[in-house]
Amino acid sequence: MNGVFETKPTTAVNPVDPYLRMDRMPSIWCGGCGIGTTVNCFTRALTECGLDLDKVAIVSGIGCSGRVAGYLNLDSFHTTHGRAIPFATGLKLANPELKVVVYSGDGDLFAIGGNHFIHAARRNIDLLVVCVNNHTYGMTGGQVTPTTPEPAVASTTPYGAFEFPFNLPHLADSCGAVYVARWTTYHVRQIARSMREALCKRGLSFIEIISPCPTLYARRNKLGDGLDAMKYYKQKSVIKKGAPTAGVGIGFQGEIVCGTFIDRERETWIEAYNKRHQAALGARFAPYPTGFVDAKVE
Amino acid sequence: MKADPRGVLSGSHYMDGDHACCEGALAAGCRFVAGYPITPSTEVVERIAQRFPMVGDGIFIQMEDEVASSIAIQGAVWAGKRAMTVTSGPGFSLMMEHIGLAAIIEAPCVFVDVQRGGPSTGLPTLPGQADMMQARWGSHGDYEVIAVCPNSPQESFDLTFDAFNLAEKYRVPVMVMLDECVGHMHERVVIPPADQLEVVERKWTTQKPGHYKPFEVTDQTMVPPLIKAGDGYRIHITGLTHDERGYPVMNAVAQEKLVRRLVDKIRLQADAIVRFEEIGVEEPPGHVADVIVVAYGITSRVAMRGIELARQKGVRVGLHRPLVVWPFPEKRVAQLAQKAKAIVVAEMNYGQMYFEVERIVGGRCSTRLVGHGGGSVHDPQQICDAIVEVSR
Ligand SMILES: Cc1ncc(C[n+]2csc(CCOP(=O)(O)OP(=O)(O)O)c2C)c(N)n1
Numbered sequence: 001m002n003g004v005f006e007t008k009p010t011t012a013v014n015p016v017d018p019y020l021r022m023d024r025m026p027s028i029w030c031g032g033c034g035i036g037t038t039v040n041c042f043t044r045a046l047t048e049c050g051l052d053l054d055k056v057a058i059v060s061g062i063g064c065s066g067r068v069a070g071y072l073n074l075d076s077f078h079t080t081h082g083r084a085i086p087f088a089t090g091l092k093l094a095n096p097e098l099k100v101v102v103y104s105g106d107g108d109l110f111a112i113g114g115n116h117f118i119h120a121a122r123r124n125i126d127l128l129v130v131c132v133n134n135h136t137y138g139m140t141g142g143q144v145t146p147t148t149p150e151p152a153v154a155s156t157t158p159y160g161a162f163e164f165p166f167n168l169p170h171l172a173d174s175c176g177a178v179y180v181a182r183w184t185t186y187h188v189r190q191i192a193r194s195m196r197e198a199l200c201k202r203g204l205s206f207i208e209i210i211s212p213c214p215t216l217y218a219r220r221n222k223l224g225d226g227l228d229a230m231k232y233y234k235q236k237s238v239i240k241k242g243a244p245t246a247g248v249g250i251g252f253q254g255e256i257v258c259g260t261f262i263d264r265e266r267e268t269w270i271e272a273y274n275k276r277h278q279a280a281l282g283a284r285f286a287p288y289p290t291g292f293v294d295a296k297v298e
Numbered sequence: 299m300k301a302d303p304r305g306v307l308s309g310s311h312y313m314d315g316d317h318a319c320c321e322g323a324l325a326a327g328c329r330f331v332a333g334y335p336i337t338p339s340t341e342v343v344e345r346i347a348q349r350f351p352m353v354g355d356g357i358f359i360q361m362e363d364e365v366a367s368s369i370a371i372q373g374a375v376w377a378g379k380r381a382m383t384v385t386s387g388p389g390f391s392l393m394m395e396h397i398g399l400a401a402i403i404e405a406p407c408v409f410v411d412v413q414r415g416g417p418s419t420g421l422p423t424l425p426g427q428a429d430m431m432q433a434r435w436g437s438h439g440d441y442e443v444i445a446v447c448p449n450s451p452q453e454s455f456d457l458t459f460d461a462f463n464l465a466e467k468y469r470v471p472v473m474v475m476l477d478e479c480v481g482h483m484h485e486r487v488v489i490p491p492a493d494q495l496e497v498v499e500r501k502w503t504t505q506k507p508g509h510y511k512p513f514e515v516t517d518q519t520m521v522p523p524l525i526k527a528g529d530g531y532r533i534h535i536t537g538l539t540h541d542e543r544g545y546p547v548m549n550a551v552a553q554e555k556l557v558r559r560l561v562d563k564i565r566l567q568a569d570a571i572v573r574f575e576e577i578g579v580e581e582p583p584g585h586v587a588d589v590i591v592v593a594y595g596i597t598s599r600v601a602m603r604g605i606e607l608a609r610q611k612g613v614r615v616g617l618h619r620p621l622v623v624w625p626f627p628e629k630r631v632a633q634l635a636q637k638a639k640a641i642v643v644a645e646m647n648y649g650q651m652y653f654e655v656e657r658i659v660g661g662r663c664s665t666r667l668v669g670h671g672g673g674s675v676h677d678p679q680q681i682c683d684a685i686v687e688v689s690r
């Protein structure tokens with residue numbers, strides 16, 4: 001764990017330890033990487049959300065961020081590249097009692113896995129999707145992703161990225177996600193609160209966390225180390241709760257609009273399934289359990 | 299364990315092979331199906347979508363593509379359900395990465411492929427049998443699967459039912475290799491009462507949380523027991539090479555241990571898995587016919603006509619028909635090769651199971667392929683001519 005803002009108590013057990021597979025530490029993440037920071041926030045959200053952790057499952061795809069599932073002491077699934085969401089869909093629908101969290105990277109969720117995201121959001125599958133957006137493919141050596149802003153240099157855009165990048169909150173919003181927020185790894189308290197809120201939502205929640213990859217993205221673009229990333233996030237992020245998502249795209253080292261943009265209610269897939277079949281079949285239909293576990297937001 | 303009567307449509311029906319496949323899955327306790335429409339397999343999921351809401355406790359979801367379908371079922375498996383996906387050629391190609399995932403995480407699940415003419419979009423509405431090697435080798439890496447191949451709607455029910463049992467028993471993905479003809483052919487299908495259908499229960503662990511390891515072998519079957527998510531075991535499952543705990547281990551020793559077991563759990567137990575039917579192959583016992591025709595799926599029925607025509611010309615010829623095609627009935631075919639003059643393989647492709655037969659025969663008798671590009675079944679006369687020729 002290399003979260004920049006973690007201050008480990010020197011004596012007692014770190015409060016996050018019980019949530020981690022300590023027998024798998026140290027993690028594979030580089031010094032200054034933001035992924036560990038987000039995990040730290042996630043464990044805090046788990047402590048506070050009031051959920052029975054035996055009923056929380058985590059699913060990741062492939063990538064540095066995709067390794068998150070492997071370090072959390074939950075039922076955890078490290079699947080294939082881009083396919084965490086459909087795996088999670090099967091897991092959730094087959095046992096609606098589970099709270100299922102998808103945790104993966106920008107490349108995994110929005111390049112190879114983009115189609116699955118838009119459909120899961122449209123269907124309003126009851127999932128929390130956390131995207132660690134470092135604007136690069138960390139695991140494979142820093143290639144361009146669908147979120148790399150122009151003119152950032154990546155190993156496959158040696159002369160600078162030039163494609164139009166995704167504005168992820170806008171994408172999630174337009175596909176029907178019920179909760180959409182963005183933070184940077186500078187905003188540790190806000191991330192934890194957002195995760196806690198999202199864990200209590202019914203339907204597809206999406207949290208984007210802008211996170212540094214000092215080893216590849218920052219080095220190639222001469223942006224300094226993890227601490228420099230924190231300085232950038234601190235200086236250039238503005239919190240605009242409820243901001244229209246169409247306006248929150250991120251340019252190279254530009255302003256990062258943060259906050260909870262969307263928080264609404266909409267029928268989940270299982271609720272819609274039950275409603276439709278009840279209407280069509282009446283007493284012949286055996287309703288499927290929605291399995292909503294009661295969770296409290298403090 | 300007896301089948302859950304809610305899913306069993308007992309009685310005598312007139313239905314096609316696709317619908318019978320759906321009923322076989324329901325009877326076997328399948329309660330999660332993810333699919334994407336594709337001819338000629340769509341009827342299977344259409345019937346599932348109609349039946350599940352009334353059977354109760356089942357979920358059908360039409361996913362955004364076959365990549366999604368083939369992994370959604372694996373999520374459902376870890377939630378404790380029996381699950382399947384259904385497709386045809388192009389969709390089967392898209393599923394390959396997840397057949398490998400099911401193999402390495404040992405997720406018991408069923409893949410149905412109603413074969414049509416290929417490659418690519420090929421002949422959407424017409425038959426083929428050219429996905430046989432893909433079923434065996436389609437995903438990268440080394441692993442073993444089980445595949446079954448029905449030749450009638452009745453067998454489509456029977457073998458789909460069995461596919462679920464095999465998946466549970468060996469903790470592997472099992473392929474049901476239909477073809478367009480069997481899928482769309484209407485015949486009588488008799489579904490027994492639920493109490494006559496024996497369902498293999500998932501091999502649940504008896505270990506407590508904290509002691510259970512998802513890939514630890516506890517008996518001679520080499521098949522580790524399972525749990526389901528949400529029961530407090532806090533498992534980790536990964537498509538990376540892993541140890542008994544399911545933790546990634548990136549070295550050749552771990553690779554050898556895992557892959558060797560994935561291969562051995564099927565290869566070393568192949569005798570218990572293989573199934574075939576023979577007609578006129580050894581009559582009387584000990585007297586093997588001069589020519590053996592090896593054929594499966596719809597082609598086995600066409601081959602029977604070719605065999606009858608050849609018999610009229612005085613040739614002693616019989617049919618060997620694998621019902622389980624992977625693992626292939628290697629021992630039996632080798633035995634037949636010792637005594638027969640020739641083995642003819644008739645299949646709707648230009649040599650897939652033929653090469654398996656040729657390898658097994660190893661020159662002990664002559665072999666002949668009667669290939670066909672697909673789009674229609676063989677002309678039985680073609681098969682007859684090959685039989686007569688090799689019998690000389
Ligand atoms: C089908 C497939 N294609 C490509 C890869 C190689 N691959 C592994 S991780 C990865 C990119 C991950 O990027 P991202 O999701 O942004 O995660 P990060 O490493 O940046 O956290 C790629 C392309 C793969 N594992 N599987």
Ligand code: SF4
Pocket residue numbers: 028029030032033034035064065134138139212213214215216217
């Ligand atoms: S390569 Fe980048 S994303 Fe991956 S662990 Fe290192 S810093 Fe983090």
Ligand SMILES: [Mg+2]
Pocket residue numbers: 063105106107132133134135136137138145
């Ligand atoms: Mg990334």
